[in-house]
Amino acid sequence: MSRSSFALAACLLVGQLCGAQGEAHATERSLHGLDLDYVAPAECPSREQFDAMLRARLPDEATTKDTRHFLARITPDEAGGYVGRLDVRGPGLAPDVREIHAPTCRAVSTSLVLFVVLALTPASQAEHEPERTSPAPPPPSPPTTEPAPLPTRSSSDETRSYTHAAKPAATWSWSAGFQATYQHMSEAAWGGRVHAELTRVPALGPLGASLRLSYGWSDFSTFPVRAGEAKFRLRTGRLEGCARVALGSFALSPCAAFELGSLDGRTPALSATEMSTLWAAPGVRLRLGWQTSAWLALEVEAGLSMPLERRVFQITDPIRTVYEPPAVVVDLGAGLGVSGRFR
Template structure:
């Protein structure tokens, strides 16, 4: 029992407990950071967030916590960054920032992340962190024991990025694989593009195409369907202005032509192989951090020439042109 105006040990414990419960709960987070080579790091992002909110604590891999996702991308001479905070009730809207350098964008995103974390913390309880047992007061000693040196803040390990990014998309294409007539169809595209900051940014693509000449007027006395697989290699890529890019490519195509006569007494069908090599130019317009509108134009040169004829009256109704032009428009998304 304490006497006079003193404070008992029990009262000190109660006051300390009240102060601890009044303090804001910590916000445990982990960082998923993706940026081009030579750009800012996840450590810089975390330091920027900590400078604006001391409630944020970094959790180890496998521990429960909110996730801060940051994606940086060079768009011409500028840098575009996107931020999302994923918490136990879903995720915030994507916040986008554009600036002249990586450091400028990361500083802006760290400020935005700190505000977003504080706002979400007001609306929902953050995931629990491992509770530390209360530390009992040490018994009185003759001399104070030496205090351990402060531990450095944990380093944020940015995930290692693969050397290539995957791009997938769909196209509407217009071509001529036999004359007369024009083939209209579509294609599915898969592509691997090397992650570099220079014009030497090769990509390798594979597309599956199907088109027919009876969709648009112009076919004479045969309906021809073209199905093919195309390999595409693009050794260079240039960012022309802001969100506009261009790349020259070479192509190699293999597939088949299926022709059916019509407007004749006894229509017959025939299937022939198709082989060609060609060139094309690709222009991409960025629609966001990971999506682009692409326009392609080029020509291929058939390696084997085909003719489709009818017996009576004897007549050639379709044949392979010397040059097969192609143009397409599509949407491509990067992962």
């Protein structure tokens, strides 16, 4: 084979490889350049499934020049279904908010995909539409009297009236539940706690706030010298103010708390020996909740409390110490709760 024939065959081979690579790239559908956030519960379609549905409905490269921010959010509603919101914002543009209610999360996510396509299609068509040349003027005709044309409504006016939706509003939720608790009071103390909580859920963004009121109790025992068993019960009411960060179907809540109640003790072996003191303790807490359905949630938490007064419990004849509270009380809790939403 001559040198020129070899060069020609090499060029043909490189051309075929480049053409095959270009065809494979041309068949890819991507969301490159689109600023889109998608937030939904765990039971809803994933981000990958949402992107796949969006790619199937958008023309190629329809998102590369759109500078707006798209936020698609799905949340459960009080009726057992789901509500979806699409918020589109951009510099110098009025907010564009659309909302859909449906009994299934799949139906809501499909509607949000259509909302995104509707928001993107007018802009992409304007960018890729070729310039239209005006037709040649018709030959002159005798003047005639014609009625004035009626005003028509342009497509931009229709789009403008469609996209001016109501601004999203924050919602409120309530919850009530029970926790099994453990406290390290120098001795192991076991008990329970019931609570009620009010939470503000923002329309946009993951950060909310909540207020929780609870009542709890815990029991433990000590065994002082020549006194048998000393039994103690701590009963407190607790007020908590919390920040709430939503992470899909999970929520993380750091809280500041204050407890007020009583610590009571008695020694059954020594009749008529009873002791009681005021319990007041500020503290901090961290709670993790998992919303398993529209109305049921599981949660775990940990906390520290610092009693303002640490009274020493003693008995006489002879004087001996029965119990002294620690400077810091560590407690853990796990339980479940029911919840609902309202505006």
